[in-house]
Amino acid sequence: MKYIFLFLLLSCLSLQAKPQPNQIVINLAQQRLFLYQGRNILFSTKISSGRRNMTTPVGHFLIDLKSFNMPDPHYHMQLPYFMRLSINPPFGIHYAHDPGHPASHGCVRIGSMQNAITLYKLSPVGTDVLIQ
Numbered sequence: 001m002k003y004i005f006l007f008l009l010l011s012c013l014s015l016q017a018k019p020q021p022n023q024i025v026i027n028l029a030q031q032r033l034f035l036y037q038g039r040n041i042l043f044s045t046k047i048s049s050g051r052r053n054m055t056t057p058v059g060h061f062l063i064d065l066k067s068f069n070m071p072d073p074h075y076h077m078q079l080p081y082f083m084r085l086s087i088n089p090p091f092g093i094h095y096a097h098d099p100g101h102p103a104s105h106g107c108v109r110i111g112s113m114q115n116a117i118t119l120y121k122l123s124p125v126g127t128d129v130l131i132q
Contacts, residue, residue, distance in 0.1 A: 022122060024129040026108055028056060031101065033108065035122060043122060045115040048098040050106040057106070061085040061129045066120065070094070075105070081116040085129055093119070
């Protein structure tokens with residue numbers, strides 16, 4: 001009887017909801033980024049993706065590097081609140097001017113500094129990113 005009670009107790013504990021990892025979903029047609037925890041949207045913001053001939057890659061990616069201020073020697077600029085998604089081709093998510101339409105060189109721009117900071121804080125290295 002004691003073992004049955006212990007089994008039931010352990011079964012109930014294992015059924016408790018475990019925190020789900022966050023996932024970023026970027027909708028290129030809507031020019032919006034959504035941060036999900038499970039099925040719940042935690043955060044959403046407008047974005048500016050890659051312009052024609054420099055499009056933002058689609059697919060699944062992981063944030064593999066974060067930097068408060070990443071230097072970009074190719075374009076001679078700084079990329080604040082940068083979260084790298086790939087090194088080949090090199091691109092990521094960062095704060096920059098957002099004209100409301102595709103205009104970047106492939107990165108995903110967030111036009112609000114506050115929104116860029118919020119996303120940066122809520123998205124650890126290893127966060128799954130789906131771009132569609």
